[in-house]
Every structure is written in structure tokens, then in C-alpha cells.
Amino acid sequence: MKTRDKILLSSLELFNERGERNITTNHIAAHLAISPGNLYYHFRNKSDIIYDIFQEYEKLVDYYLDIPEDRGLTLEDLTFYLESVFDGLWSYRFFHRDLEYLLDSDPRLRQDYREFTNRCLAAIDRIFGKLAEGGIIAPQPEELRSAMSLNVWLVITNWMAFLKTAHAADAQSNLTLTELKQGIYQVLTLELPYLTPEYRERVLVLREKYRPTLPVAQDQVVRQASVAGGAR
Amino acid sequence: MKTRDKILLSSLELFNERGERNITTNHIAAHLAISPGNLYYHFRNKSDIIYDIFQEYEKLVDYYLDIPEDRGLTLEDLTFYLESVFDGLWSYRFFHRDLEYLLDSDPRLRQDYREFTNRCLAAIDRIFGKLAEGGIIAPQPEELRSAMSLNVWLVITNWMAFLKTAHAADAQSNLTLTELKQGIYQVLTLELPYLTPEYRERVLVLREKYRPTLPVAQDQVVRQASVAGGAR
DNA sequence: CTATTATTAGAGTATATACTCTAGGCAGTC
DNA sequence: GACTGCCTAGAGTATATACTCTAATAATAG
DSSP, X not given: OOHHHHHHHHHHHHHHHHOGGGOOHHHHHHHHTOOHHHHHHHOSSHHHHHHHHHHHHHHHHHHHTOOOSSSXXXXXXXXXXXXXXXXXXXXXXXXXXXXXXXXXXXXXXXXXXXXXXXXXXXXXXXXXXXXXXXXXXXXXXHHHHHXXXXXXXXXXHHHHHHIIIIIOSSSSOXXXXXXXXXXXXXXXXXXXXXXXXXXXXXHHHHHHTTOOOHHHHHHHHHHHHHHHHHOO | OXXXXXXXXXXXXXXXXXXXXXXXXXXXXXXXXXXXXXXXHHOSSHHHHHHHHHHHHHHHHHHHTXXXXXXXXXXXXXXXXXXXXXXXXXXXXXXXXXXXXXXXXXXXXHHHHHHHHHHHHHHHHHHHHHHHHTTSBOOOOHHHHHHHHHHHHHHHHHHHHHIIIIIOSSSSOOOOHHHHHTHHHHHHHHXXXXXXXXXXXXXHHHXXXXXXXXXXXXXXXXXXXXXXXXXX
16 A cells, blocks of 8 residues: 555554544654655645545535435435445544534635535535325425424534433443444434324334443433432 | 734634635734734644634533523523524634644644533533423434434534535625524424424524524525436 | 731743755656 | 665754742731
8 A cells, every 4th residue: 555545544543542633743643653754755744634534525425425415315215325424424433523623724625624524514404305295204494494304413513422422431432333323313203293203103113223221221310320429 | 992802803714704824824814913022922822723713613602502401491592592502603613614634733622622522512412411301302212312412513513514515605605693693493303393382483583583584595596496407 | 017828920941833845765767 | 886766864043931949028917
């Protein structure tokens, strides 16, 4: 593999594991056992590495969110979209963690990310439209649909942050793809009230597959205890 | 005012304006025209400053989210909760921006924040319960209610990040409390399907007050254009 | 007034970080 | 075998950052 690609791969890996803020260019070089000079031969600065990685991410999600023009969507389509989006989120999970700082330090990234968000929102919106076409959800007014899409986006992009901040008892305990995908449960919760009677049961079954298991159950216990004891 | 309090106040102000990551202890001292030594006389390290600020935040939100035991909730109560929570979010807005890093670098903070989140989730859950009691929303099964509460939490805590990353065209354009409170529109969107017929209209009117106006409207235009042009 | 304690200044430091610069190796080509 | 273009090593640097140390000044108690 080309050095350039190795740099991108290692950077992504290290960023995901320990956060962009905690990884310096020297770390990346050391991890690859190459010199800093070598790294800077391939990338002008750290921002450029991140920008490159973002563009991969963007491409991946755009590829996933390609929505057929000619037909309504099935439940399998919906599952595919949800699974794919969370897979993408997982692979590039460092990105949303330091998003604001990253956008502040790279105007290109800010611009691109803005457009990326808008494309995603539009895609979610169209998915809702096509789910209605497929008879899975009842058609909703334009205005409500776009507000719903935005809520779906908020839940999707921030589910991981929730897990990492509220869920994990310590910094070390790193989360799994399975836990991340429990976000699908939350997204489907958003859609429940809009399901057509014919599909309601089937979506409930699908949703059940992603229901949080043990870890969150423990969390619930803690919560109850805390409330009982700490109510003022 | 005591130097200690001035440090806390200035820190909060600078963190909110420019992000914790961009503000050093030397910045804070310089801003107050005191020496670094003086700052470190009052606080052992930067983490301690942040921890203190968090505790203020915690106290504020806990105070806001004190839910009456003896009665159902009115629409005025709901408005108060929503307004208050977004006010709190606004005053301590730096906090959620670098949340993951902050929790990683201070175990006390991680523990406290975890419990804080659980208290908030429990409060949202109880609000839903009391809204049902007040005849505003239809009662829902325990399980659905807690998943809904979690979604409300996700939308509330991440609405600002959305505005700052997807909405603002550049880093400088700082957002306003008014824009932030348009998050209430999103939260009420979540609740729409569960409203009782008697209250539905009134909540829709309330929601309308928070509807995003100009800025997001512009955003919509951009979005549409981008989709039309960039669809692959 | 004196002794003690609380507060402050300000120079200084160890470490980290992003990045540069120079010299050289290596593969292919004429 | 010399030339060329790509790649790499590694020492080095300017700046920043969190924090320390000492000495001096204000505040307070007896």
C-alpha cells in the first residue's frame, strides 16, 4: 500500500480510537514507523489529512443514500439505509466527536459538511416520501416531514455521543457496533406514530431487533436508584 | 467580586465564545488582567475550573426541572420547561461542544455528567407522565415513553451543534438565543403525534411561535438547489 | 503594632505540537 | 553510469500550553 494511503488509514484508526484532539501528526508518523518529514511530504498539514478522510466518508454515505427514483421503498430498503448509515458513522466515528472544532479550523470542510448535511436531510426527506409511496408510513404534509427528517438526523448523528457520554462508566470502555446500532431503535421510535396499520406490526418486530439489551438495562437501574434517592 | 468568581465568569464567557479548546489558562488570566500564578492560586488546574462551571450548570438545570408531584402539567408548565432548558443550554453552551473530551479528561466530571443525564432523562419521562395526567398527551406505555424521552434529550442537547455546523455559513456568524430556541419547534414536533385532540390545536399554535424563520428558510433554498443539481 | 494568613505578580519551565529543512536513497531510463 | 523524479529519514525549530516557584503585598486577628 502507498504511504499516503497508509497515513490516511492509520490516522482514521487512531482518530477513531483516541479522538482527533489526542492524536498529533507525530503520533501518526510514529505509529506507522515513518518520519514526520515523510508524513509532511504527503500532506501539507493535519487539516489536509482530515479533509481527505472526510471526503471518503462523504462518498461512502452518498453512495449508501442513493435512493431509487422509480419505486416506493420496502422495509428491506429502510433496514438497509439505517444499517448502512450507522456503519458509516461507525467507521468514521471520530468525525462527529470534534465536529465543531474541525469545521472552525477548515473553511473547506465547513462548506462541504454543510452541503453534506443538506444532502443527507434531503435524502431522509425523500426516504420518508418513498416510504409513504411504499405504503409503510402515512403521507405527511411537507412541513412536518422536513421537521421529522431533521429530528431523525439529530438522533442518528448524536446517538454515539450519547452512548459515549452518558452510557459508558469510564473512558476506556469502548463501545461496539452493536451498541451503536441500537440507535436504529431510537430512529424507528420516531417513526412509530406514522406507520400504516398494515406495516405497524412488522416495523415493531424490526425495531425489537435493535432494542438495547444488558448495558442500558443496567443504566436504567442506576437511573431509577438515582431518582429515588436524589429527588429534591 | 471575588477573584475566584471572576475567573469562573470569564472562563465561561470565553469558553462559550471561542470554545474550551481554544482558550488557555493564560488567556483567561490575560482577559482578567491577572497573573497566571494568581489564577493557579485559586484553581489547581483548568479541569477544576470546568468542573466548577459544570456544577453551576447542573444546579441550574436541576432547579429548572423540579417537577411538581401533586398535579398534572399545563401547557404553561411545558413552555416553561422548554424555555428554561434552552436558556440553560445557552448560558453554558461551551459545555456540550467539547463534551467527550472533557469527560475523558476528568473522571469526576464523567461520573457527575452521567448521573446528570440520567436525572434529566427521568425528568423528561416524568414530564411526559404529568402531561398525560394534565390531559395534554395521551398516556403511552412505559417503554415507549422512555424511548421518546431519550429522543427528546438527543434533540435538545444537539440542536445547537446542528445550528453551528450545518447552519452557519462561516465560523464567525455566531448564533442567537432566538435561533437556539427554534429547537423547541423540533421538540414539539416529536410530541405532535401523541397530543390529545383537545390540546392539539393549542400546541400547534405554541409550536408555531418557534418556527424557524429567515435563516433556515435560506438554508432550505440552498438545500433544494443542491439536491436538484447534485443528485447522482 | 505585630504576626499570621490570604492573595497577587511575574518570571520561568518542562513538555508538546505542528511543521521545516537538508541530505540522501532508490527505481527507472537513456 | 549518470540523470531524474519520487520518496524517506531525522534532526531541528518556533510557538504554545499548562503549570510552578519565589517573593512581595494586602488583609486580618490578637
